Amino acid sequence: MNAPAITSDLHVRALEALPSPAQMLAELPLGDAASDVVARGRDDIRAVLHGDDDRLVVVVGPCSIHDPAAAIDYAQRLAAMIPQLQDDLVVVMRVYFEKPRTTVGWKGLINDPNLDGSHDITKGLRLARRVLLDVLAAGVPAANEFLEPTSPQYIADAVSWGAIGARNPESQVHRQLASGLSMPVGFKNATEGSVQAAVDGCITAASSHVFFGIDPQGRAAAVETSGNPDCHIILRGGAHGPNYDDASVAAANELGVAGGLPPRLVVDASHGNSGKSEVRQAEVARELAASIAAGNEGIFGIMLESFIEAGNQAPAPSGLVYGKSITDKCIGWDDTAALLRELAAAVRARRVVVGG
């Protein structure tokens, strides 16, 4: 008699148990002061999204975190600027640990913290959580793209704003995930350009859902959510070009309002809006500042990819330039500081224009 055919795990090399979310949170608890930073960040963003606060949300920071020391250095630079910006800007740091790739590439600190293909996810989760706690200790709220459907259980308590990236606004898994997240979540337009995909993502995430997930003990669980009322569009450009101009912003807001969203959105100055050039990104940010200063109320937030050094470098386990991106090109710190001041000035100008 022939041996029975093997039908499972034909392409699986290994399964390694991870600590449960509850274990990780007990090891690295959020604490009262950090919870306040998270909650205040969420409240501020919600107020701006819903038109109850006339400031501008700026989601600014590295394309990806690869070096905790540089991330904290960056957070402290932002923290030092917040007192001069906070009347006009709600500053939230990009603290991105999971990178969606067009094909293959380094998938972020959680997936591969040693940058060498060893994929020590337990170490990555612990490092990511530590970085978030340190950023919050500096008094800066954090933003994150949610990519893996179970990783939020390990870090989402420390995040004030979330994104669903351009490769996922149509993904039912990510829409369901957003429906249960506790913070405002932006859906990016799709890589090929569709804004309707983002609007549909927001509509779907506002509903309640029941789906597959894990519980705090890491057990498979049916998760029931109540729906997220704070989802919004992020314009990031696409295969057909940029979409940050006034007409594109107005058209996207029209689609959003038809879907029941507030009449304002976030514009990402990077990615498809700048062709991933950090020089172009700063120019786009300045064009957006000019539009805001002229009275454009359809933009409630701007995303900037920024780090200590300008540009990027190839990922490597050693020999990296300190403070330089290993994914997309970033605006350097000095230009970032100047841009933040210009965006704050644009908000003050908008107040005058809108106030009549």
Ligand SMILES: O=C[C@H](O)[C@H](O)COP(=O)(O)O
């Ligand atoms: O923000 C990061 C990148 O744009 C995204 O992860 C895709 O990167 P890739 O096209 O280099 O894979």
Ligand SMILES: C=C(OP(=O)(O)O)C(=O)O
């Ligand atoms: C991956 C990102 O962007 P997008 O989804 O727009 O490509 C990002 O913001 O890091």
